[in-house]
Amino acid sequence: MNIAIAQSGGPTCAINASLVGVFKQGLLTEEIDAIFGSINGIEGMIGDELINLKSIIRTNEDMELLRQTPSTMLGSCRYKLPDYDTDPVIYEKIYKTLDTHRIGVFIYIGGNDSMDTVVKLSAYLQHIGSDIRVIGVPKTIDNDLPVTDHTPGFGSAAKYVAASVQEIIRDCSVYSIPSVTIIEIMGRHSGWLAASTCMLRANGEEAPHLIYLPESDFSAVQFIEDVEKEMAKHKAVIVAVSEGIETKGADDMAEFQSGATDVFGHKYLSGVGKYLERLVADKIGCKVRSIELNVMQRCSSHICSKTDIDEAERIGRHALRAALEGNTGKMMFFRRVSDIPYAVTIEMTDAADVANLEKHFPKKWISPEQNQVTDAAIAYFLPLVQGELDICMRNGMPVHFQRPLQMR
Amino acid sequence: MNIAIAQSGGPTCAINASLVGVFKQGLLTEEIDAIFGSINGIEGMIGDELINLKSIIRTNEDMELLRQTPSTMLGSCRYKLPDYDTDPVIYEKIYKTLDTHRIGVFIYIGGNDSMDTVVKLSAYLQHIGSDIRVIGVPKTIDNDLPVTDHTPGFGSAAKYVAASVQEIIRDCSVYSIPSVTIIEIMGRHSGWLAASTCMLRANGEEAPHLIYLPESDFSAVQFIEDVEKEMAKHKAVIVAVSEGIETKGADDMAEFQSGATDVFGHKYLSGVGKYLERLVADKIGCKVRSIELNVMQRCSSHICSKTDIDEAERIGRHALRAALEGNTGKMMFFRRVSDIPYAVTIEMTDAADVANLEKHFPKKWISPEQNQVTDAAIAYFLPLVQGELDICMRNGMPVHFQRPLQMR
Numbered sequence: 047m048n049i050a051i052a053q054s055g056g057p058t059c060a061i062n063a064s065l066v067g068v069f070k071q072g073l074l075t076e077e078i079d080a081i082f083g084s085i086n087g088i089e090g091m092i093g094d095e096l097i098n099l100k101s102i103i104r105t106n107e108d109m110e111l112l113r114q115t116p117s118t119m120l121g122s123c124r125y126k127l128p129d130y131d132t133d134p135v136i137y138e139k140i141y142k143t144l145d146t147h148r149i150g151v152f153i154y155i156g157g158n159d160s161m162d163t164v165v166k167l168s169a170y171l172q173h174i175g176s177d178i179r180v181i182g183v184p185k186t187i188d189n190d191l192p193v194t195d196h197t198p199g200f201g202s203a204a205k206y207v208a209a210s211v212q213e214i215i216r217d218c219s220v221y222s223i224p225s226v227t228i229i230e231i232m233g234r235h236s237g238w239l240a241a242s243t244c245m246l247r248a249n250g251e252e253a254p255h256l257i258y259l260p261e262s263d264f265s266a267v268q269f270i271e272d273v274e275k276e277m278a279k280h281k282a283v284i285v286a287v288s289e290g291i292e293t294k295g296a297d298d299m300a301e302f303q304s305g306a307t308d309v310f311g312h313k314y315l316s317g318v319g320k321y322l323e324r325l326v327a328d329k330i331g332c333k334v335r336s337i338e339l340n341v342m343q344r345c346s347s348h349i350c351s352k353t354d355i356d357e358a359e360r361i362g363r364h365a366l367r368a369a370l371e372g373n374t375g376k377m378m379f380f381r382r383v384s385d386i387p388y389a390v391t392i393e394m395t396d397a398a399d400v401a402n403l404e405k406h407f408p409k410k411w412i413s414p415e416q417n418q419v420t421d422a423a424i425a426y427f428l429p430l431v432q433g434e435l436d437i438c439m440r441n442g443m444p445v446h447f448q449r450p451l452q453m454r
Numbered sequence: 455m456n457i458a459i460a461q462s463g464g465p466t467c468a469i470n471a472s473l474v475g476v477f478k479q480g481l482l483t484e485e486i487d488a489i490f491g492s493i494n495g496i497e498g499m500i501g502d503e504l505i506n507l508k509s510i511i512r513t514n515e516d517m518e519l520l521r522q523t524p525s526t527m528l529g530s531c532r533y534k535l536p537d538y539d540t541d542p543v544i545y546e547k548i549y550k551t552l553d554t555h556r557i558g559v560f561i562y563i564g565g566n567d568s569m570d571t572v573v574k575l576s577a578y579l580q581h582i583g584s585d586i587r588v589i590g591v592p593k594t595i596d597n598d599l600p601v602t603d604h605t606p607g608f609g610s611a612a613k614y615v616a617a618s619v620q621e622i623i624r625d626c627s628v629y630s631i632p633s634v635t636i637i638e639i640m641g642r643h644s645g646w647l648a649a650s651t652c653m654l655r656a657n658g659e660e661a662p663h664l665i666y667l668p669e670s671d672f673s674a675v676q677f678i679e680d681v682e683k684e685m686a687k688h689k690a691v692i693v694a695v696s697e698g699i700e701t702k703g704a705d706d707m708a709e710f711q712s713g714a715t716d717v718f719g720h721k722y723l724s725g726v727g728k729y730l731e732r733l734v735a736d737k738i739g740c741k742v743r744s745i746e747l748n749v750m751q752r753c754s755s756h757i758c759s760k761t762d763i764d765e766a767e768r769i770g771r772h773a774l775r776a777a778l779e780g781n782t783g784k785m786m787f788f789r790r791v792s793d794i795p796y797a798v799t800i801e802m803t804d805a806a807d808v809a810n811l812e813k814h815f816p817k818k819w820i821s822p823e824q825n826q827v828t829d830a831a832i833a834y835f836l837p838l839v840q841g842e843l844d845i846c847m848r849n850g851m852p853v854h855f856q857r858p859l860q861m862r
Contacts, residue, residue, distance in 0.1 A: 057625045086630050117624035124629075208851050209756045216525035216854060217465045217753040221532075222494050248849045250856060340745050345625040348617045349756055351850065431850035441656045442759065442839035443616050446624060448658060 047077055047150040049366065050096065052084035053185075054156030054163070055124070057117035057341075058199030059206075059350040060358035061185045062447070064155045065119060066109050067362020068183075069099055075370065082147060085453065087123035087156070088163055092136060094143045102450055111447040113355055114435055116345035119449060127163045130170055137170045144178050151179050151369040155362070157186040157197075161377050162401040168375035179369040182377035182397045183362055187344045189238035192405045193395045194379035198361060199344070201354030201430035204242040206346040207231060208431065210339060211243050211286065215253045218282040225333040226273055226326050228285045229254070230319030232343050237261050237407040239343065240288035242427045244419040253284035260290040261407045262416040269322065270329045272417050277332070291318055348444050352433030357390070364392045388429035455558040456488040457774065458504065461593075462495035462564035462571070463532070465525035465749075466607030467614075467758040468766035469593045470855070472563045473527060474517050475770020476591070477507055483778065490555060493861065495531035495564070496571055500544060502551045510858055519855040521763055522843055524753035527857060535571045538578055545578045552579075552586050559587050559777040563770070565594040565605075569785055570809040576783030587777040590785035590805045591770055595752045597646035600813045601803045602787035606769060607752070609762030609838035612650040614754040615639060616839065618747060619651050619694065623661045626690040633741040634681055634734050636693045638727030640751050643668050645815040647751070648696035650835045652827040661692035668698040669815045670824040677730065678737045680825050685740070697726055756852050760841030765798070772800045796837035 051068050053061050065083075072081040081099045084090030097120075103109060112119060130137055144152065152167070154160050164182040171178045184191050187203035211229055218227045231240040237259025244257065255276040258264055276283045319336035326334040357380065365378045376394040383389040411423040438445045459476050461469050473491075480489040489507045492498030505528075511517060520527060538545055552560065560575070562568050572590040579586045592599050595611035619637055626635045639648040645667025652665065663684040666672055684691045727744035734742040765788065773786045784802040791797040819831040846853045 057628055086628075089630070115624060116621050118628045121630065122628040205850060210750055210754065212851060212854060213524050213753040213755060214749060216523060217749045219857075220465055220494075220526045220530040222497070222529065245849065245851065249851050249853060337748050337750075338746065339750075341622060341625045342618055342745075342747075342750070345621040346618070347621060353850075428849055433850065434847065439842065441653065441836055442613060442761075442841065443620060443653065443657050445657060446620060449627075 048080040048082060048148050049078055049151040049153065050082040050084050050091070050147070050149045051099070051120070051153045051155070052087045052090060053118035053120045054087035054122055054154060054160040055186065057122070057344050058185050058187050059116045059202035059345065059347045060198040060354050061155055062115050062119050063113045063355045063358035064183050064185060064198055064362035066113050067359035068153050068366050069103060070109065071363040071366040075366070080147070082149065083120045086121040087125060088127060088140070088154070089123045089125050091140045091143050091152070094146070096143070096147060097450070097453070108447065111438060111445060113359065114347055114350070114437060114444070115447040116347040119447065121453065124159070126159060127166045130166065140167065141171070141174070141176070149178065151181070151366065153181050153183060153365050153369065155183040155185055157184070158191055158400055158402055158404065161397040164377065164397040165375060165401050168397070172374065179372065179374035181365045181369045181373065183365045184377060184379065184400070185358070187239060188233050188236055190234065190236040190404045190406070192400050192403045195382040195390060196380060196430055198354060198358035200238065201351035202347070203239055203343050204245070204427060205351045205431040206349050207239060207339060207343055208243060208245050209349055211254065211284070212246055212251060214337060215251060215284055218284060223333055224277055224281055226277070226283045226285065226330070228287060228319050228322045228334070228336040230287055230289055230317050230336060230338045232339070233288045233290060235260050235290045235404055237288040237290070240286050241407050241411070241419045241423060243286045244423055245427045245431065248424055248428060252280070254286040255280055255283050256285045256417045257419050258285070258287045258291050258417060259407055259412065260288055260292060261409060262412050264291045264416070266325055270325065273326060273330065285322070287318055287322060289318055348437055350435060351431045352435050353430060355435060361392055368394055385425045385429060388432070455485055456490060456556050457486055457559040457561070458490040458492050458499070458555070458557045459507070459528070459561045459563070460492035460495045460498060461526035461528045462530055462562060462568040463594065465530070465752050466593050466595050467524045467610035467753065467755045468606040468762050469563055470523050470527050471521045471763045471766035472591050472593060472606055472770035474521050475767035476561050476774050477511060478517065479771040479774040483774070488555070490557065491528045494529040495533060496535060496548070496562070497531045497533050499548045499551050499560070502554070504551070504555060505858070505861070516855065519846060519853060521767065522755055522758070522845060522852070523855040524755040527855065529861065534567060535574045538574065548575065549579070549582070549584070557586065559589070559774065561589050561591060561773050561777065563591040563593055565592070566599055566808055566810055566812065569805040572785065572805040573783060573809045576805070580782065587780065587782035589773045589777045589781065591773045592785060592787065592808070593766070595647060596641050596644055598642065598644040598812045598814070600808050600811045603790040603798060604788060604838055606762060606766035608646065609759035610755070611647055611751050612653070612835060613759045613839040614757050615647060615747060615751055616651060616653050617757055619662065620654055620659060622745060623659060623692055626692060631741055632685055632689055634685070634691045634693065634738070636695060636727050636730045636742070636744040637662070638695055638697055638744060638746045640747070641696045641698060643698045643812055645669050645696040645698070648694050649815050649819070649827045649831060651694045652831055653835050653839065655829070656832055656836060660688070662694040663688055663691050664693045664825045665827050666693070666695045666699050666825060667815055667820065668696055668700060669817060670820050672699045672824070674733060678733065681734060681738065693730070695726055695730060699726055756845055758843060759839045760843050761838060763843055769800055776802055793833045793837060796840070
């Protein structure tokens with residue numbers, strides 16, 4: 047029997063580690079011959095674009111390098127599988143690829159859209175009487191998948207964000223004039239990653255002085271009041287804001303996002319950080335700047351979390367085992383057993399419990415003022431960022447696993 | 455005799471290491487009693503705001519933590535010392551502080567503006583017959599100081615930029631559609647930091663496919679042609695651009711740069727990345743994004759260069775020695791003896807040879823097409839990013855030296 051692996055959705059630091067986990071378990075399983083990688087997620091299954099991973103990942107060093115390499119080695123896609131009734135041909139194409147290459151197990155590493163694919167594809171295969179099994183492995187820096195305690199990729203993103211925000215705190219503290227610094231953090235509609243900056247308090251930092259999440263009630267008027275209150279206490283006020291915050295009520299942010307146009311006539315599509323920066327400049331008039339941590343949040347493997355990378359590999363291994371035991375249409379997940387000592391078990395759930403759903407940051411961990419995160423959240427976050435990998439360096443720079451030429 | 459140290463200009467990863475160098479050498483010098491830190495650069499000397507560094511930096515661990523802590527522990531300023539003829543009172547205030555605290559040596563760590571202060575203050579002190587000595591220690595991530603082979607702070611910035619650009623290369627490679635990613639890199643009017651991304655070629659990377667510097671002849675028309683040519687060869691085109699690029703001739707970007715200037719008359723530079731992003735969107739119409747590495751370039755100590763930090767400490771120690779030997783009005787600098795094996799000597803030059811001057815990236819290292827950096831530059835850059843510090847971690851995050859409460 048052969049197996050196939052694919053990666054989907056946005057890049058993370060841990061998605062290649064999950065690939066390595068499946069791959070290693072595949073090597074250790076006698077009944078498995080070829081281990082295929084599907085290029086660009088499910089698209090490679092539709093178009094029969096597979097590569098033989100054993101010909102690319104040859105040594106233990108290759109596996110370690112791949113664990114440390116961010117982004118998706120096999121490429122990615124944002125392709126949403128249509129319903130079978132709408133487009134049966136797509137399903138037949140996928141089945142043909144699976145059948146041609148004698149693939150008995152398909153492991154899909156991705157977020158909640160990818161779990162939708164796991165649900166649909168496994169249902170189709172069962173429907174046609176095939177015993178090919180489909181298992182999902184979670185990943186996303188947004189940490190917004192239901193059921194699982196946390197998602198692979200999140201811990202490394204949180205570790206990078208914490209280290210960078212701490213360094214920005216130092217950077218902002220040098221001048222004698224009052225200032226406000228707004229740091230825009232990823233997370234889509236959930237505030238997990240922005241909230242995780244509360245961990246810095248465990249190392250004695252007071253900042254970020256304000257943290258705003260999509261789950262908190264945000265008002266621009268209240269925001270300015272909050273900033274003024276913090277400016278009375280701190281020379282350099284640091285604000286962490288989730289990219290997905292929304293205003294409720296009268297004071298709408300729309301006016302700030304759709305104002306000016308550039309010389310090409312394009313609207314300035316600025317993010318929430320820039321918006322808040324202009325708001326502070328306009329209403330308070332002090333020195334203010336906004337910083338976007340941008341894609342570095344999801345790909346800064348040089349400071350990845352060892353806990354995250356090790357767990358990502360482990361959940362990949364478990365996924366293949368679960369498939370070989372006959373399961374299909376499932377997603378593997380972490381159940382936290384204890385914070386101290388930190389311990390998780392790996393279990394499985396119906397992928398349908400996860401597909402297309404979002405898990406939000408708990409309201410109980412948001413301060414009554416809606417502008418901070420409580421200490422209880424620190425105990426949740428801290429275990430996820432523990433430990434550093436022994437990063438392989440050459441010429442003073444990290445070494446990445448290089449994809450074969452035909453994939454570049 | 456007592457001594458005083460101050461830090462000035464923009465934050466770097468290495469400026470505290472130079473402080474530690476002066477401090478350690480001070481501890482080891484029998485004739486030196488108190489070691490004062492001047493708060494916020496020369497402003498602390500004018501306003502008599504000094505702290506006793508021995509009461510703050512108490513242990514070897516403190517010194518190691520401070521070496522690893524980015525930004526300026528003593529605060530900073532952008533204060534430009536007026537000419538003596540214009541404002542003698544300022545000089546008298548500084549002298550009073552020096553005299554009151556029996557300070558025989560003043561070490562100023564900073565960039566070319568700070569060297570202007572070293573020139574003026576040392577001249578004044580000699581003029582009034584004082585034997586108080588003033589020595590400058592270079593620092594800037596821009597690497598734009600004359601005379602010295604390179605500046606402390608640059609190597610760490612280059613290491614962060616290389617690692618991040620490499621990770622962004624991975625991040626950009628996942629989707630199957632063609633894309634252009636523009637990374638805006640600091641450096642003011644000099645292209646050293648953007649140019650240093652050529653080092654990635656030493657690790658087998660082809661990207662950045664295009665590198666634009668203030669020293670290269672830039673034209674928007676040619677830029678679009680360059681990008682189109684690279685798009686024919688690569689799915690994900692990566693462009694590194696220095697924040698200070700300027701157009702010559704008809705297609706002017708002046709409108710995209712803010713007219714604001716700082717107290718030294720320097721223009722605030724921002725937005726070149728966004729400008730080029732809009733240009734690509736308008737003229738080519740493909741998927742395009744721009745990324746600003748922002749202040750993380752100058753404060754990401756978690757991936758600092760050991761060579762840089764060690765050299766920064768060493769040049770601080772040499773500065774104090776030079777002062778004790780009777781020198782004044784000098785700046786310490788690195789002379790490179792050899793690339794392989796890498797070796798530098800530390801010497802001194804008149805601060806006047808450096809003050810208010812800029813060293814540009816050599817034209818001979820820019821490709822004839824004005825859009826790349828030649829391999830010869832790699833040999834210059836590589837030694838500066840070698841080695842990693844053993845970063846002290848607590849709770850999965852770097853530990854920073856915390857300033858005393860009165861300074862926060």
